[in-house]
Amino acid sequence: MPSAFAYLTSEVDWCEGNFEHSEVIAEYYNTISNVSFFLLFPILLYLNHQYVQQRRLLTQPVSLFAGIFSTYYHLTLSYVGQLLDELSILWTLALTYTFWIPKCYFPGFIKDRTQFVCLVGIATIVCTLMSFIKPAFNAYLLNSISLHLLYLTCQELKKCSNPRVHRIAAFMVMWWMLAISCWLSDKWFCAFWQRINFCYLHSFWHVLISIALLYCCPLFIYFDSRYEIPAFEPELQYWPSDSWPIALPYLALRTPYKQC
Numbered sequence: 408m409p410s411a412f413a414y415l416t417s418e419v420d421w422c423e424g425n426f427e428h429s430e431v432i433a434e435y436y437n438t439i440s441n442v443s444f445f446l447l448f449p450i451l452l453y454l455n456h457q458y459v460q461q462r463r464l465l466t467q468p469v470s471l472f473a474g475i476f477s478t479y480y481h482l483t484l485s486y487v488g489q490l491l492d493e494l495s496i497l498w499t500l501a502l503t504y505t506f507w508i509p510k511c512y513f514p515g516f517i518k519d520r521t522q523f524v525c526l527v528g529i530a531t532i533v534c535t536l537m538s539f540i541k542p543a544f545n546a547y548l549l550n551s552i553s554l555h556l557l558y559l560t561c562q563e564l565k566k567c568s569n570p571r572v573h574r575i576a577a578f579m580v581m582w583w584m585l586a587i588s589c590w591l592s593d594k595w596f597c598a599f600w601q602r603i604n605f606c607y608l609h610s611f612w613h614v615l616i617s618i619a620l621l622y623c624c625p626l627f628i629y630f631d632s633r634y635e636i637p638a639f640e641p642e643l644q645y646w647p648s649d650s651w652p653i654a655l656p657y658l659a660l661r662t663p664y665k666q667c
């Protein structure tokens with residue numbers, strides 16, 4: 408029986424041909440496209456430094472682990488690589504949920520954040536154990552979390568008339584839809600993509616979901632700051648400037664309201 412660390416032992420093999428461009432890298436483009444995850448964290452940290460200073464909180468460092476393990480997974484297509492890839496995403500999402508879900512979205516039977524942390528902890532442990540049984544199924548489960556994030560976004564948008572916030576949410580949804588279409592298409596229609604010799608959709612997914620997160624994170628920290636740091640006025644802005652055709656959204660915290 409091959410070791411769980413051995414090449415090509417993972418349950419899922421993506422559409423890109425294996426060892427086509429290198430003798431050591433199983434899926435070349437799927438591996439190098441992970442660079443987008445490594446760029447994500449420093450960009451978010453740099454742009455949203457005011458928020459980080461105030462809240463002393465940003466779980467995005469964990470997205471670096473997602474990048475490292477995703478690189479290892481596509482490089483080897485090993486069973487351990489697949490597990491680490493999924494578990495790093497699962498635990499990043501769990502951390503994000505425990506810190507950022509506003510209290511008003513807790514289930515009715517939950518009284519405070521401590522109880523909510525316990526609930527998320529139990530769900531995460533169950534999903535971690537499930538990963539060992541059927542890692543391929545867990546990938547669908549992880550993607551379905553995006554639907555819950557979408558629901559939360561809709562609920563928050565109902566309470567907010569700021570057109571900038573609505574615009575950033577619309578861009579986030581657009582990038583996410585492009586990303587998820589690539590992920591699903593690579594999985595389900597691989598025979599078609601092989602026929603036309605274009606098997607790179609999973610690497611497109613890596614880049615597109617990173618772009619979606621560039622919109623998702625400022626948006627969610629904007630919602631969070633309205634609940635948790637009411638002394639500041641949050642404002643979504645674009646770097647380097649609003650007028651540039653390509654610009655990155657970030658959260659600026661305006662000077663505290665004057666207290667009488």
Ligand SMILES: CCCCCCCC/C=C\CCCCCCCC(=O)N[C@@H](CO)[C@H](O)/C=C/CCCCCCCCCCCCC
Nearest residue numbers: 470473477499500546549550553556557583619623624627
């Ligand atoms: C401050 C608020 C932040 C909000 C949410 C941020 C959550 C960040 C969580 C995790 C980082 C995601 C890193 C993705 C790594 C993907 C690696 C990968 O491609 N793995 C595949 C195998 O190679 C695997 O099949 C993929 C599994 C599914 C991953 C699902 C990730 C969902 C991330 C949520 C994105 C939300 C975007 C907008 C939603 C409307």
Ligand SMILES: [Ca+2]
Nearest residue numbers: 420421422423
């Ligand atoms: Ca492959």
Ligand SMILES: [Zn+2]
Nearest residue numbers: 437477609613
């Ligand atoms: Zn991947």
